[in-house]
Amino acid sequence: MKFEVYEEKLAESGKVRLVSVVSDTGIGMSRAFLAHIFDPFAQEHTDARSVYHGTGLGMAIVKSLIDKMGGSIEVSSREGEGSEFVITLPFEIAEELPEPQQAAWETETADVRGLRNLKEHIRMRGAEGLPLLAARLRKEMD
Numbered sequence: 001m002k003f004e005v006y007e008e009k010l011a012e013s014g015k016v017r018l019v020s021v022v023s024d025t026g027i028g029m030s031r032a033f034l035a036h037i038f039d040p041f042a043q044e045h046t047d048a049r050s051v052y053h054g055t056g057l058g059m060a061i062v063k064s065l066i067d068k069m070g071g072s073i074e075v076s077s078r079e080g081e082g083s084e085f086v087i088t089l090p091f092e093i094a095e096e097l098p099e100p101q102q103a104a105w106e107t108e109t110a111d112v113r114g115l116r117n118l119k120e121h122i123r124m125r126g127a128e129g130l131p132l133l134a135a136r137l138r139k140e141m142d
Contacts, residue, residue, distance in 0.1 A: 014093050023084040029077040037075055038063040 001024045008017045029037070041056035066073050071089035 010090070014095075016091050016093055018089045018091060020087045020089075021084065022087075023082060025082040028079040028081050028083055029075075030079055034075060034077060038073075 001022070003020070003022050005018065005020045008019060009015075010017055038059050040060040043056045063073055066087060066089065069089050071087065073088075074086045075083065077083035
């Protein structure tokens with residue numbers, strides 16, 4: 001897998017485009033699947049013996065976020081050769097840097113008594129038990 005990021009200055013004053021390229025030499029995707037890669041729940045391999053599983057929401061979410069940021073995403077792929085994703089996002093260049101501020105976690109303390117067993121709770125019961133744990137923590141905090 002290869003990941004590279006570079007910036008391109010735009011003709012518009014004070015703007016820059018950030019380009020991220022992710023490529024691999026994996027199994028690749030068919031042209032037919034590429035037409036649906038950003039559709040929710042789309043998966044190329046869906047048979048019961050497939051080792052490729054997931055909810056099929058990842059690429060739809062990525063596309064939505066990139067669109068909301070005014071950017072674009074392009075995908076190219078060849079079966080048996082790999083895939084390449086190019087994400088382009090525009091940004092305004094800040095004229096001045098804001099004064100650094102101390103983060104709240106550096107100055108405030110929190111009561112984490114109810115969280116000490118969170119890791120063990122998740123390990124034993126899985127994420128399904130988190131709503132119950134959250135309710136117990138709320139009672140402890142009241």
